[in-house]
Amino acid sequence: MTIPAEKNGVVGRRMAMTDSLGKVTGLGKYTDDLAVPGMLVGKILHSPHAHARIRAIDTSRAEALAGVKAVATGKDAPNPYGILPIGHDERVLALDKARYIGDNVAAVAATSAEIAEQALDLIEVDYEVLPAWFDPEKSMLAETHWIHEGRPHNIEKEYHHEFGDLEEGFRQADFVAEQRYYAGEVNHAAMEPHSTLAIWEPEGRLTVYSSTQVPYYLQRTVADVCEMPMSSVRIIKPLIGGGFGGKSEVIPLEVASCVLAKQAKRPVKITYTREEVFYAHRGRPITIVELKAGLARDGRITAIQARVVQDGGAYCGYGPVTVLYSGALLGAIYDIPNVHYDGYRVLTNKPACGAMRGHGTVNVRFAFEAMLDRLACDAGLDPADVRRRNLLKAPCITPNGLRVTSYGLPECIEKVVERSGWNAKKGKLPYGKGIGIACSHYVSGAANPIIRSNMPHTTVNIKIDRDATVTVFTGASEIGQGSDTIQVQIVAEVLGVQPERIRLVAADTALTPVDLGSYSSRVTFMAGNACIEAAKNMREQILAAVAKKFGCAATELEAGGEAIYKKDDPRMKVGFDEAVVMAIDFHGGLVAQGSYAPPEGARGGKFKGAGVGPSPSYSYSAQVAEVTVDPETGRVRVDKIVAAHDCGRALNPLTVEGQIEGSVYMGFGQALQEEMIWEKGRLMNPSLLEYRIPSTIENPEIESIIVESIDPEGPFGAKEAGEGSLAATIPAIASAIYDAVGVRINSLPITPEKVLEALQKKRKAAGGNGAVGRNGGAR
Amino acid sequence: MNKEIIRLQVNGEEREVAVPAYKLLLDVLREDLGLTGSKRGCDDSSCGCCAVLVDGVPVLSCVAIASSYQDGAITTVEGLGVAGQLDPVQEGYAEAGGAQCGFCTPGFMIATKALLDRNPNPGIDEIREALSSNLCRCTGYMQIYESVKYAIEKAPARATAGAR
Secondary structure, three states: OOOOOOOOOOOOOOOOOOOOOHHHHOOEEHHOOOOOOOOOOEEEEEEOOOEEEEEEEEEEHHHHOOOOEEEEEHHOOOOOOOOOOOOEEOOOOOOOEEEOOEEEEEEEEEEOHHHHHHHHHOOOEEEOOOOOOOHHHHHOOOOOOOOOOOOHHHHEEEEEEEEOOOHHHOOOEEEEEEEEEEEOEEEEOOOOOOOEEEEEEEOOEEEEEEEEOHHHHHHHHHHHHHOOOOOHHHEEEOOOOOOOOOOOOOHHHHHHHHHHHHOOOOOEEEEOOHHHHHHHHHOOOOOOEEEEEEEOOOOOOEEEEEEEEEEOOOOOOHHHHHHHHHHHHHOOOOOOOEEEEEEEEEOOOOOOOOOOOOOHHHHHHHHHHHHHHHHHHHHOOHHHHHHHEEEEEOOEOOOOOOOOOOOOOHHHHHHHHHHHHHHHHHOOOOOEEEEEEEEEEEEEEOOOOOOOOOOOOEEEEEEEOOOOOOEEEEEEOOOOOOOHHHHHHHHHHHHOOOOOHEEEOOOOOOOOEOOOOOOOOHHHHHHHHHHHHHHHHHHHHHHHHHHHOOOOOOOEEEEEEEEEOOOOOOEEEEEEEHHHHHHHHHHOEEEEEEOOOOHHHOOOOOOOOOOOOOOEEEEEEEEEEEEEEOOOOOOOOEEEEEEEOOOOOOOOHHHHHHHHHHHHHHHHHHHHHHOEEEEEEEEEOOOOOOOOOOOOOOOOOEEEEOOOOOOOOOOOHHHOOOOOOOOHHHHHHHHHHHHHHHHOOEEEEEOOHHHHHHHHHHHHHHHHOOOOOOOOOOO | OOEEEEEEEOOOOOEEEEOOOOEEHHHHHHHHHOOOOOEEEEEOOOOOEEEEOOOOOEEHHHHOOOHHOOOEEOOOHHHHHHHOEOOHHHHHHHOOOOOOOOOOOHHEEEEEEHHHHEEEOOHHHHHHHHOOOOOOOOOHHHHHHHHHHHHHHHHHHHHHHHOO
16 A cells, blocks of 8 residues: 555644544543433442352342332353453353452442442342452462353463573573562553443434543444344444553443343433442553563574563453463564563452553563663673664564554654663763663554454445535544544545534444444554545545546546646646535436455464464654652652654654654553552442542643554554553663662552662662662672 | 532522532532533542632532522633633633543643632743642643643733723
8 A cells, every 4th residue: 555645734634633632622522420300219239249150139129119220140142252362251141150349239320329339238149158269379279160161270371482492592591680570560540440331222222421532442342232133233433532451342331231221121321430430440460470581682683582470360351362462562663583482371369350552561561671671781882882783674573473554663762762861861960860671562452353253344435425525434442542532634635624514323233334442552553544444435435526527537646735736737726515415416326435444464473372463564662761769768750751653654642742752651550559459359449439540640741643654554554642651651761770779670550669679678688778879788 | 318408609690409409519510500510530639630729729519519609600611711702711621622621621721720810920940849639541731831821822812902
């Protein structure tokens, strides 16, 4: 595909999001803002036990309560589902066993929230409590009481990959490091709690408004569980108050509301409390990374060996994909010839983990970049320089089959080194102040769909009527990341009109063609390319009509400035409105379509698990963090983060910067203060008071820098911007802490307690009580 | 359940509703008055998405009993602009990237409005402090600061234009 050069100045424009007026006036509607006549309130009964057989459920007293219109249990909706075809292990309401505290056991719809809650209290469940598994490393050794039949030893999935020659790689190494890293569990904590409004239509159909990133997967799942044809289920995605992956698979309330609506023959809305959001979870799992890496004296990485154990919780969810990403994206950032990966996704009696921003890559990237900093230190090399010495020679295909088409990492590194004053600061700041560098990358959309098929990953339709409004029908899901805006900009650019002329109809399964969803940072790349194709097809039709009028060839014409004109004589022109009327008269109507599927060569290798990791393109990021560490309290303050991100081409610099800064922010939170704390399967901090996402007080200053490598296949050269920056933030901070006080914290989050403990150990090892310089004592 | 009639001054209008005595201001706004701009993001006054102004002071409506606020003038996000014209604060959040998913935006704009009414030209530290009761999960706050600065620059221009 050739890249159409932008001419009209809409692409690349720093413009406000097209849906921002609804957001600043309070008039934009999110799911929980919707109400329809006769609407019931739904509530879900959650299991108080982490692992228990359900002997019997008595709902008779709940059913008898005045105002209760529907009560459902597992037997009312027994069909299993799950986001992956290989992991259909969930039921909307537990059928035989509850597998975590918070598991869904029964659901009620009533005329008010109070009555629904009262009804939940009247449901009697007879549980037989079973031994439960909470620690993934113990769970994977379990001989009894496995969480799912067919998953011996509670291992959901394991993968073993080797590329190159590991032994030879370590033989070439002059420095070898081995370390166990730990990352605590984190939650997306999108500000909007999940919400679903399911409306039973008199024709026997369901219309479902839901806070989802994947309307088409939801449509499929609702159809499966409610035993209705997909054509009878319509999913509409209203405004979404943030996703970050937490809404990228089917969440129990989405199906429960449908089951209740079908039973009551009334509309039912369920909105989670914040506590329920934490227990619905699907966040980033506890991850143990045992890493070994080798570095040659000249700074080349010679080998990596990684063993990753992820605490997946009680259901499969995206689990196998998460653990595959952890291995696959060890590649495609540096030129590493010898890689060995063992990945284990383990079941425990806790809420299921899933996809979260930077899916599968973040915790492993933390471990790897932190280790690279340590090896650079051992070798006496500048950590920035070590990264320069291991760059890919793009375009290339990595040993694990990932095709890299554009590679802005070198420029990212140079930019952050320059803007942070790295050379003047690294190792030269006073004790307690430090600076660290790290890199990361991410896919611009998964090259393979979740359910294997040959259909396009996305399709866009455009129609224009005599009022000359351009209506774009897209299945892509705006979740706050700006995908609606980007699609409007692209269509406007190609048609040569201003964005105000475009109306976007998005993510309504009855109106818009299939798009796989907002996950894996795929929308700009894939829906963007589909928009280009659809708009070009539309433009051709308009040009053909104007060409006939002018008595010239369509190739002699150009669209721009809200007009169609002759290239060699711009005075020969018609306004867009007039051209549209001509074209409708000429063709009898104006509709056009475009679609996108990743090219064959981008879809990866043939080995088991090769399907996860391949992408049509990869984004790159480099970051420098500056910190102040108080050696008396262990407290870390991040003073500034300079983040450069190669997004291929910034179609809208405002939203690209917003995505970089949001990613850095989320990485910062995970680095220092976010962690879900579990006690025997019970979450100790299921609220935003205790699960501390950063506020304006702690959040560092972030300087975002856009790097444009112009991807050969991206829309106008663009690739992803929304996830790739997150992973670099954490190791950049960790390495800056080492630079400040000489301790390496290998466990996330890096709390003051951990820093203090490390400092005390270091003092002891140095045999004194006084402050120890960054180069003194044991590492 | 027993209901009582309460009168609230909301966005310059007197509104009368019959609600249970314990009903929260946020629920009255959203369910009884159809003002769904104020959001519920948490259960415990930690996120700020539900903030409204009562006599110019930000109040978390998710932990306020509606009947206790019958004497104050309540302003919600829907009452920030006048007659189809956006308040400079709204314009700032729309133009400068302060609203990504938009869910926290009403609360942030309420906090910003209270700040700028108190001090039309705050420095960055004062902005950070004034917004510290609100959580945003999207922006990393940088474009929120830009939005506030946009409003600061826009406000006097608007006032001058209005006086002319």
